[in-house]
Amino acid sequence: MIRSAVTVSLVAQARGGPFVFWDDLGAACRIAAELGFDAVEIFAPSPDAVDLDELRRLQDRHRLEVAAVGTGAGMVIHGLSLTDPAARRRRKAVDFVREIIDFGAACNAPAIVGSMQGRWGGELDRPAALELLAAALNELGAYAGEKGTALIYEPLNRYETNLVNTVADGAALLRALDGDNVKLLADLFHMNIEEADIAAAIRAGDGSIGHVHFVDSNRRAAGMGHLDFGPIAAALEEIGYDGYASAEAFPLPNPQAAAQATIAAFRRLFGRAGRRQSG
Ligand code: LER
Ligand code: MN
Numbered sequence: 001m002i003r004s005a006v007t008v009s010l011v012a013q014a015r016g017g018p019f020v021f022w023d024d025l026g027a028a029c030r031i032a033a034e035l036g037f038d039a040v041e042i043f044a045p046s047p048d049a050v051d052l053d054e055l056r057r058l059q060d061r062h063r064l065e066v067a068a069v070g071t072g073a074g075m076v077i078h079g080l081s082l083t084d085p086a087a088r089r090r091r092k093a094v095d096f097v098r099e100i101i102d103f104g105a106a107c108n109a110p111a112i113v114g115s116m117q118g119r120w121g122g123e124l125d126r127p128a129a130l131e132l133l134a135a136a137l138n139e140l141g142a143y144a145g146e147k148g149t150a151l152i153y154e155p156l157n158r159y160e161t162n163l164v165n166t167v168a169d170g171a172a173l174l175r176a177l178d179g180d181n182v183k184l185l186a187d188l189f190h191m192n193i194e195e196a197d198i199a200a201a202i203r204a205g206d207g208s209i210g211h212v213h214f215v216d217s218n219r220r221a222a223g224m225g226h227l228d229f230g231p232i233a234a235a236l237e238e239i240g241y242d243g244y245a246s247a248e249a250f251p252l253p254n255p256q257a258a259a260q261a262t263i264a265a266f267r268r269l270f271g272r273a274g275r276r277q278s279g
Helices: 025-035 052-062 087-106 126-146 167-175 188-194 198-204 229-238 255-270
Strands: 003-009 039-043 065-070 111-113 151-153 182-187 209-213 244-247
Touching: 003 025, 003 065, 003 255, 025 039, 025 052, 025 255, 039 244, 052 065, 065 087, 065 244, 087 111, 087 126, 111 126, 126 151, 126 167, 126 182, 151 167, 167 182, 167 198, 182 188, 188 198, 188 209, 198 229, 229 255, 244 255
Parallel strands: 003 039, 003 244, 039 065, 065 111, 111 151, 151 182, 182 209, 209 244
Antiparallel strands: none
């Protein structure tokens, strides 16, 4: 069963980014629950930024899961990348992700590697960068497995990375890894830029997709852009996708409206009244 989630950013340096709720985790959980979301996805500035006892209280009170936790603060705040040519800084990047994996595991959520993948250039050519990325994903995927979670790897559009831009290239990267504990994030915003056919790319990615960023062409809430969501939802159902459709979208015209539009689109597409209304 596909479940709904909505993002909340606690990273001041990411202001202006595609996150629905900002700054106040308690308020985000309350509104997400009121609207009927199953989960929140948390973008935190550091592995210890969220008080785990408080998070558990919020989860219990609002009956919410944590869909995933982001690692992008390692790049946004510290400039860390898993493909940094300098071994010492690369180690710091891997260690940052390991600690976010710990945070995620404590709330039963996988960590996402997106912008932390970095890019190739200068002294580092593409094959060498992909080797560094694969080495990092091997280590981090195995570590996530020890902690009882998966690791989620996200292909990004060409303006954000020159390493892996499509689901097919992401799936090829995953196939070359040692284990099978790393799954792909299909972000519909990036896919709208890079894929020839989003639904076909999802069908071809069968088995490798572990998380979805559910968002429209302009990175606004689903339904506020020009994506044709019917075939996308049908493709996700067809491959038996049973992870989250998580709204990583701009808070436009405001967080509440973006969240409301998302859950309305989710219900329309995935044919569920939402957990609270269906009992
Ligand atoms: C960045 O564009 C993005 O989609 C995030 O999910 C990456 O961490
Ligand atoms: Mn994304």
